[in-house]
Amino acid sequence: MGTLTTRFSTIQDPDEKHKFLLNMGPQHPCTHGVLRIVLEMDGEYAMGIDPILGYGHRMHEKMAECRQWSGFYPNTGRIDYGGAIPYNHGYCALIERMAGIEVPERAEYIRVITVELNRIASHFLGVGAYVIDLGAFTPILYMFDDREDILDALEDITGSRLTYCHHRVGGVSKDIDDLFIKRTRAIIKNIRSRFDMYDRLVTGNIIFQKRTKDVGIIPVEMARRYGATGPVLRGSGLGFDIRKNEPYSVYPEFDFDIPTGENGDAFDRYMVRMLELEQSLRIIEQALDKLPDGPVMAKVKRVKLQPGDCSFSVEAARGMLTYYLVGDGSNVPYKLKIRVPSYSNLSLLEELCKGSLIADLVSAMGSLDLIIPEIDR
Amino acid sequence: MDFIVDIIAKYSLVRILISFSLLIAIIMLNAIVMGYLERKICARIQRRWGPMEVGVQGWMQMFLDGVKLLAKQLIVPREANPFLFRMAPLLCFTPVAMAFAVIPFSESFYAMDLNIGLIYLLAMGSLNVFAILIAGWSSNNKYSLFGALRSVAQNVAYEIPILLSLLAVVLVTTSFNFKEIVAYQSGLLSFWMCQPVAFIIFLVAGCAETNRVPFDLPEAESELTAGYFTEYGGFSFGLFAIAEYGNLFIMSSVATTVFLGGWNGPFGLDFYSGPILGVFWFLLKVFILMLIMIWVRWTYPRVRFDQLMNLSWKYLIPFSLVNLLITAFIVKII
Amino acid sequence: MSHYFSEIFTGGKSLLVGLGVTFKALTSPVVTVQYPREKIDISPNMRGHIDLIKDSESKNGLHRCISCGLCARNCPCSCIVVKGEKQEGVKGKVLKIFTLEFSKCSLCGLCVESCPTSAIDFSDEYELAAFSREAFNFDLLKRVQQGDTK
Ligand code: SF4
Ligand code: SF4
Numbered sequence: 082m083g084t085l086t087t088r089f090s091t092i093q094d095p096d097e098k099h100k101f102l103l104n105m106g107p108q109h110p111c112t113h114g115v116l117r118i119v120l121e122m123d124g125e126y127a128m129g130i131d132p133i134l135g136y137g138h139r140m141h142e143k144m145a146e147c148r149q150w151s152g153f154y155p156n157t158g159r160i161d162y163g164g165a166i167p168y169n170h171g172y173c174a175l176i177e178r179m180a181g182i183e184v185p186e187r188a189e190y191i192r193v194i195t196v197e198l199n200r201i202a203s204h205f206l207g208v209g210a211y212v213i214d215l216g217a218f219t220p221i222l223y224m225f226d227d228r229e230d231i232l233d234a235l236e237d238i239t240g241s242r243l244t245y246c247h248h249r250v251g252g253v254s255k256d257i258d259d260l261f262i263k264r265t266r267a268i269i270k271n272i273r274s275r276f277d278m279y280d281r282l283v284t285g286n287i288i289f290q291k292r293t294k295d296v297g298i299i300p301v302e303m304a305r306r307y308g309a310t311g312p313v314l315r316g317s318g319l320g321f322d323i324r325k326n327e328p329y330s331v332y333p334e335f336d337f338d339i340p341t342g343e344n345g346d347a348f349d350r351y352m353v354r355m356l357e358l359e360q361s362l363r364i365i366e367q368a369l370d371k372l373p374d375g376p377v378m379a380k381v382k383r384v385k386l387q388p389g390d391c392s393f394s395v396e397a398a399r400g401m402l403t404y405y406l407v408g409d410g411s412n413v414p415y416k417l418k419i420r421v422p423s424y425s426n427l428s429l430l431e432e433l434c435k436g437s438l439i440a441d442l443v444s445a446m447g448s449l450d451l452i453i454p455e456i457d458r
Numbered sequence: 459m460d461f462i463v464d465i466i467a468k469y470s471l472v473r474i475l476i477s478f479s480l481l482i483a484i485i486m487l488n489a490i491v492m493g494y495l496e497r498k499i500c501a502r503i504q505r506r507w508g509p510m511e512v513g514v515q516g517w518m519q520m521f522l523d524g525v526k527l528l529a530k531q532l533i534v535p536r537e538a539n540p541f542l543f544r545m546a547p548l549l550c551f552t553p554v555a556m557a558f559a560v561i562p563f564s565e566s567f568y569a570m571d572l573n574i575g576l577i578y579l580l581a582m583g584s585l586n587v588f589a590i591l592i593a594g595w596s597s598n599n600k601y602s603l604f605g606a607l608r609s610v611a612q613n614v615a616y617e618i619p620i621l622l623s624l625l626a627v628v629l630v631t632t633s634f635n636f637k638e639i640v641a642y643q644s645g646l647l648s649f650w651m652c653q654p655v656a657f658i659i660f661l662v663a664g665c666a667e668t669n670r671v672p673f674d675l676p677e678a679e680s681e682l683t684a685g686y687f688t689e690y691g692g693f694s695f696g697l698f699a700i701a702e703y704g705n706l707f708i709m710s711s712v713a714t715t716v717f718l719g720g721w722n723g724p725f726g727l728d729f730y731s732g733p734i735l736g737v738f739w740f741l742l743k744v745f746i747l748m749l750i751m752i753w754v755r756w757t758y759p760r761v762r763f764d765q766l767m768n769l770s771w772k773y774l775i776p777f778s779l780v781n782l783l784i785t786a787f788i789v790k791i792i
Numbered sequence: 793m794s795h796y797f798s799e800i801f802t803g804g805k806s807l808l809v810g811l812g813v814t815f816k817a818l819t820s821p822v823v824t825v826q827y828p829r830e831k832i833d834i835s836p837n838m839r840g841h842i843d844l845i846k847d848s849e850s851k852n853g854l855h856r857c858i859s860c861g862l863c864a865r866n867c868p869c870s871c872i873v874v875k876g877e878k879q880e881g882v883k884g885k886v887l888k889i890f891t892l893e894f895s896k897c898s899l900c901g902l903c904v905e906s907c908p909t910s911a912i913d914f915s916d917e918y919e920l921a922a923f924s925r926e927a928f929n930f931d932l933l934k935r936v937q938q939g940d941t942k
Contacts, residue, residue, distance in 0.1 A: 103600050103601075109683060110683060125604065125763065130670070130804070150903075152868030155868055155898035156868075216672070216758075216760025217758060218500075219504050219757060219758070219817075223505075223817070236835045236837070238837065240588060240837050240838055241839055243684075243896075246898070246899070246900040249905075254901060255837070278813055281810065282810050282811070282813040282814070285800075285806045286758065286806050287802065287807060288760075288761055288807075291761065292759060292765075305934070429867045438679055438762065438763065440762045441683055443681050474850070485878060499818070503818050504817070505817055505820065505821075506823075506824050507824060510826055725867070753814065753818075755812065757811055773800065
């Protein structure tokens with residue numbers, strides 16, 4: 082029998098004979114892809130949790146160092162495949178900040194619209210997968226029905242459905258047209274009309290509430306200690322959102338709220354996501370109303386990355402995303418560091434779930450809405 | 459013709475053989491029909507088409523799936539206990555077949571008429587848990603073992619409300635015999651009207667007893683991959699599935715006989731009934747109950763283990779006890 | 793005690809409401825299509841693999857590519873190979889080889905944007921499945937010569 086390499090080796094401990102190791106993943110239904118967790122179990126209670134990463138490692142950061150900065154565009158869409166456009170946006174904004182490029186206003190609006198549409202699609206994916214973790218298979222298919230409309234609209238302007246590569250340094254690669262605007266308004270109306278259905282099917286369901294309330298409670302202090310961001314942090318009651326706290330792009334021009342939870346349990350995190358859908362819809366609506374005319378691409382001369390460093394943070398669907406770039410005067414980045422939200426959110430898991438039932442572990446982990454390849458990069 | 463009837467009457471062995479082969483055919487057919495309905499209904503609930511490719515509306519899909527399962531190699535994991543591992547699916551299937559023997563499809567269409575039919579049927583129904591325990595243990599897989607352990611605790615806890623709710627009816631009929639229970643419900647009265655609490659408790663507990671969502675903890679997919687049958691493939695897996703649908707049928711037929719008036723036509727219209735029509739009414743009621751269980755399955759999330767236990771001990775058992783007391787009181791007075 | 797009963801009531805109600813939602817879905821029309829038999833119209837802007845645009849008004853009567861190699865240089869995945877040759881009596885280079893190794897392509901669109909003559913565009917093919925990796929080494933020049941492009 083092979084040995085499981087982990088920090089816990091109590092299985093040989095004669096005094097704790099009843100404890101055993103349970104290997105969850107990398108092909109376990111609840112780990113959404115390629116996370117492996119080694120659990121030290123006492124009956125059905127998980128006493129030790131050891132997430133093991135690296136099964137989805139694709140060397141994105143190293144790839145950035147081996148090619149011109151423009152060659153990293155397609156990679157940005159593949160780090161977090163659930164919500165790719167914020168990653169496009171962050172990278173372009175980073176290079177623009179470094180090279181001091183002004184982006185036309187229409188392009189900024191289009192960026193915001195696509196980012197928010199993508200955020201909605203990503204939240205639908207995350208929430209739907211969470212409900213599957215809890216055992217209900219139907220809601221995710223309704224959510225995918227809505228998400229499909231968004232993907233269709235995004236496909237119309239970006240050309241892809243999942244791994245977008247739409248934003249460019251100095252603007253966006255393709256302008257939006259009247260058809261897209263009409264379509265997006267229809268989508269907004271349709272999604273609004275479905276909220277009530279989700280409330281009745283999922284949120285109000287007593288079993289769902291029992292499974293999520295008081296499960297996986299993250300106090301604010303703990304969330305800050307681990308650097309959790311996004312809906313995980315907001316679910317704990319701290320309304321930290323880069324869009325408000327460190328405004329970028331044209332976000333200051335829009336009127337929207339940051340929903341927060343109270344108890345920091347799984348239900349609050351779920352609720353924050355559902356409420357954010359409405360806020361994103363509001364932003365899109367305002368952006369469509371205010372959409373200015375003009376070019377969507379600035380004149381960009383050859384960009385050389387100045388010696389020195391620069392960073393840019395955006396609010397991705399799962400939390401704060403920061404690109405940090407060190408340049409050396411050539412057009413190849415010397416070093417690109419990506420701070421992804423899921424990494425910090427996952428690191429909560431051990432403290433969060435110590436001593437909880439395996440069913441609660443699944444529930445708590447699902448509510449963190451992790452995209453594992455984003456962590457591995 | 460007389461000759462055949464004579465033989466059947468004379469030699470009980472022939473009768474047993476015939477009825478058992480019929481029963482097994484019914485169980486298989488039930489699994490195929492239910493499997494198809496489940497896939498179709500789940501698809502329509504999720505606004506998909508479901509199987510569509512083989513035959514009109516894909517009606518042959520389950521037959522082909524059966525053939526596929528039969529053709530697969532039976533793989534026994536290296537660390538498993540091979541004997542028990544192979545026994546478990548059979549152990550799961552046999553009690554189901556035995557329980558089918560007493561199911562009264564109509565007044566004259568049944569394999570066996572036992573005085574204690576109800577008790578026998580419940581006893582067979584709960585034997586299922588042994589098979590699950592053996593399957594989980596012999597697979598030598600931690601997830602399977604989890605599923606097996608959960609299943610045992612769950613079945614023990616839910617046996618009690620099932621018995622208590624049925625007892626309330628038995629107090630009225632003073633018989634465990636299916637025929638008599640049904641005979642009691644001829645006319646307008648059937649027990650779901652005068653024992654609604656017992657009926658609901660029976661349905662909920664029956665759902666749990668047959669491991670259906672929201673109580674499918676032994677196979678909880680997102681937690682335990684597939685629970686006790688994680689390691690099974692091929693037709694051993696098929697046997698588990700058939701037994702699951704068989705158990706569903708048994709639970710629904712108990713509910714039908716005890717609460718819904720069995721083979722009697724609805725609204726006490728006697729000219730509707732008869733040996734053949736009786737089978738029709740019986741099957742109609744059973745299938746309506748099973749379709750409701752499918753509908754429930756594709757709507758709800760799964761409960762957690764302690765909540766499952768709470769539901770039984772804190773809600774179902776006290777309610778069924780009170781219900782039983784009240785029934786006893788009323789029966790005494792009348 | 794009142795909490796005990798109210799929970800039964802609200803819980804039971806929420807369960808029934810949930811059943812109502814799925815029942816409504818059960819009776820409403822299906823939203824998916826049976827894929828290989830029916831197909832949804834795809835967006836005209838979808839990014840398939842790239843193709844040389846057929847242009848009979850161009851200088852060589854077939855396509856607008858001037859073999860400058862910008863697309864190949866800008867491709868982050870280095871999946872385009874362009875080779876042109878000088879030919880007697882023709883101004884500029886004549887395109888000899890234009891291949892795309894589609895299994896490497898990330899559909900980013902940088903090549904299309906960088907082309908000075910807008911000679912390439914995305915095709916709308918999405919049913920791309922084959923048994924070997926070599927099947928994705930497209931010879932785009934041949935495709936445009938044979939008239940397979942849109
Ligand atoms: S789409 Fe991108 S990866 Fe594909 S050939 Fe063009 S530049 Fe290269
Ligand atoms: S950039 Fe355009 S013109 Fe230049 S080689 Fe590529 S396709 Fe031909």
